[in-house]
Amino acid sequence: MSFYGLVDGSEKSLIQYLDQLSGVDQVGAEARAAMLATRSIKTTSKKWAIETAISMVDLTTLEGADTPGKVRALCSKAVRPDPTDPTVPSVGAVCVYNDMVEIARTHLDAIGGEHVPVAAVSTAFPSGRASMEVKIQDTQDAINAGAGEIDMVIDRGAFLAGKYGLVFDEIVKIREVCGDKAHLKVIFETGELVTYDNVRKASFLAMLAGADFIKTSTGKVAPAATPPVVLVMLEAVRDFYAITQRRIGVKPAGGIRTTKDAIKQLVLVNETAGPEWLTPNLFRIGASALLNDLLMQRMKMSDGYYASPNYVTID
Amino acid sequence: MATKKESRVEVKKTYKLFINGAFPRSESGRVFEVTAKNGDFIANPALASRKDLRDAVTAARAAQSGWSKATAYNRGQILYRIAEMLEGRADQFESEIVFTSHVTPAKAKALVAEAIDRWVWYAGWSDKLQAVSGATNPVSGPFFNFSISEPQGVVAIASSDSFLEFIDAIAAAVVSGNTSVVLVPGGLAVPAMSFAEVLATSDLPAGVINILTGSLDELAPWAASHMDIDGFDISGIQKKKHGALKEAGAENLKRIHSFGSGKTPARILAFMESKTVWHSVGV
Numbered sequence: 001m002s003f004y005g006l007v008d009g010s011e012k013s014l015i016q017y018l019d020q021l022s023g024v025d026q027v028g029a030e031a032r033a034a035m036l037a038t039r040s041i042k043t044t045s046k047k048w049a050i051e052t053a054i055s056m057v058d059l060t061t062l063e064g065a066d067t068p069g070k071v072r073a074l075c076s077k078a079v080r081p082d083p084t085d086p087t088v089p090s091v092g093a094v095c096v097y098n099d100m101v102e103i104a105r106t107h108l109d110a111i112g113g114e115h116v117p118v119a120a121v122s123t124a125f126p127s128g129r130a131s132m133e134v135k136i137q138d139t140q141d142a143i144n145a146g147a148g149e150i151d152m153v154i155d156r157g158a159f160l161a162g163k164y165g166l167v168f169d170e171i172v173k174i175r176e177v178c179g180d181k182a183h184l185k186v187i188f189e190t191g192e193l194v195t196y197d198n199v200r201k202a203s204f205l206a207m208l209a210g211a212d213f214i215k216t217s218t219g220k221v222a223p224a225a226t227p228p229v230v231l232v233m234l235e236a237v238r239d240f241y242a243i244t245q246r247r248i249g250v251k252p253a254g255g256i257r258t259t260k261d262a263i264k265q266l267v268l269v270n271e272t273a274g275p276e277w278l279t280p281n282l283f284r285i286g287a288s289a290l291l292n293d294l295l296m297q298r299m300k301m302s303d304g305y306y307a308s309p310n311y312v313t314i315d
Numbered sequence: 316m317a318t319k320k321e322s323r324v325e326v327k328k329t330y331k332l333f334i335n336g337a338f339p340r341s342e343s344g345r346v347f348e349v350t351a352k353n354g355d356f357i358a359n360p361a362l363a364s365r366k367d368l369r370d371a372v373t374a375a376r377a378a379q380s381g382w383s384k385a386t387a388y389n390r391g392q393i394l395y396r397i398a399e400m401l402e403g404r405a406d407q408f409e410s411e412i413v414f415t416s417h418v419t420p421a422k423a424k425a426l427v428a429e430a431i432d433r434w435v436w437y438a439g440w441s442d443k444l445q446a447v448s449g450a451t452n453p454v455s456g457p458f459f460n461f462s463i464s465e466p467q468g469v470v471a472i473a474s475s476d477s478f479l480e481f482i483d484a485i486a487a488a489v490v491s492g493n494t495s496v497v498l499v500p501g502g503l504a505v506p507a508m509s510f511a512e513v514l515a516t517s518d519l520p521a522g523v524i525n526i527l528t529g530s531l532d533e534l535a536p537w538a539a540s541h542m543d544i545d546g547f548d549i550s551g552i553q554k555k556k557h558g559a560l561k562e563a564g565a566e567n568l569k570r571i572h573s574f575g576s577g578k579t580p581a582r583i584l585a586f587m588e589s590k591t592v593w594h595s596v597g598v
Contacts (some may be wrong), residue, residue: 304540305537305541305542305563305566306369306372306537306540306541306542306543307543308541308542308543308567309376309543310542310543311542
């Protein structure tokens with residue numbers, strides 16, 4: 001088998017390919033991310049950025065305490081983020097645990113949210129510690145229940161032990177399960193990968209194996225989507241596009257709570273991967289609290305005075 | 316060669332804002348000048364912007380639940396601790412007031428002493444408010460019916476340029492469990508920021524009192540319309556401007572009051588809300 005004509009899927013070819021990737025200049029990446037974070041986005045650009053960011057949010061609830069009621073409320077919010085203003089766009093997707101997919105899909109369809117996909121976290125999220133059979137079944141269940149996107153976690157232990165072939169095979173198998181029914185996002189948990197070099201290697205590994213999106217984190221580990229990590233991943237998709245002519249999406253998740261954080265991410269996208277990536281098809285932000293802040297900033301811009309959290313929903 | 320008589324270079328204080336227990340510069344980077352009566356330069360306090368106000372309100376809101384849930388006894392203790400710190404730095408406040416308010420040293424001394432006494436007077440109210448303002452209401456039915464006063468939430472204060480009134484306004488707002496954002500005009504910025512240093516060393520939780528120095532005309536309209544501010548003490552603002560501020564505050568039914576000088580528990584109750592609870596008497 002050949003993957004983009006770059007590797008044949010064997011452990012040896014993967015090691016060979018990943019080891020020849022250029023290393024990441026840690027200080028340079030951090031300095032560039034910090035520099036881009038100082039860009040000032042105001043007035044009409046800010047309004048555009050807020051609405052674009054809303055349409056990119058993967059509205060997420062991944063709690064042990066999630067109830068069907070909470071998931072339905074979240075779905076309603078996903079379709080009409082601000083009930084008082086129909087001009088606010090729907091979010092990119094609703095992201096829930098496997099067993100909530102059917103509830104979310106049914107409710108979305110019932111309230112006119114057919115255009116909002118349900119993303120399911122899969123493959124023994126968040127740790128990724130389960131047998132391959134369990135991971136495949138987990139993914140199959142989610143797709144059967146109506147998930148349009150699968151957020152799988154990689155086996156970080158295997159990756160850190162250098163077993164690239166194992167990680168690669170897992171992604172390939174889950175990709176097969178997804179078929180043309182679901183987009184595949186691959187979660188690295190960058191907080192556990194330790195170095196930017198590893199993040200770059202993992203990015204290429206996942207892209208070669210057929211990921212549609214690469215995603216920073218589960219949201220359960222800190223640090224999560226720090227700007228330098230997102231920068232490294234955006235550089236990886238840019239370089240991958242130059243080699244293969246295929247655009248892979250990026251999804252930072254975890255720790256993005258304010259409009260300012262979200263706009264910084266958009267600046268990173270525009271300046272690193274390019275404006276082609278500024279679409280919900282190629283860039284998503286995994287978040288829960290962020291949406292309220294985006295809505296409050298939007299209210300501030302339209303009303304002319306500062307908003308209060310009392311006027312947006314809690315969940 | 317340096318001689319023994321060479322005078323040392325003075326270490327001047329940079330005046331900043333007091334937000335969430337920290338001393339940041341204004342987000343805008345602006346400052347304004349405070350001078351003595353004879354025109355001598357005194358200080359360059361920060362000229363706060365509406366974004367500093369927004370940050371201060373966020374901090375005050377975050378601190379609100381903790382401060383209002385602290386026991387009345389604990390709030391009283393912390394406020395008394397502030398009075399202890401004030402007492403220890405009374406000389407500094409006196410000289411700052413002499414320079415910036417152009418009063419005699421004797422008057423400044425009396426003013427600071429009165430301010431500390433007022434602060435203690437208000438602090439004492441923390442565990443007495445319920446006894447005075449709460450009530451068991453007579454109702455026709457087998458129920459107990461209680462009215463309990465609760466703090467409103469976040470209270471903004473547009474202070475006058477008098478240190479005593481500044482102290483009055485803050486003490487009255489926070490003793491009941493409100494958190495506050497205090498807007499300070501002109502020369503009062505100098506003793507106000509020294510007061511912030513007192514607060515920072517008094518175990519007061521971060522965000523309970525936030526102090527912004529600058530222009531009331533610039534900041535007050537933003538505070539009046541801010542949806543996350545529940546009450547606004549506009550004692551430091553000229554009467555003719557009250558109408559516009561009250562109009563701006565109508566959107567979220569903000570309580571907007573102005574007070575004369577003098578201490579009164581009515582000032583505390585002005586930023587409290589009455590909660591009524593029914594409970595069956597049982598058989």
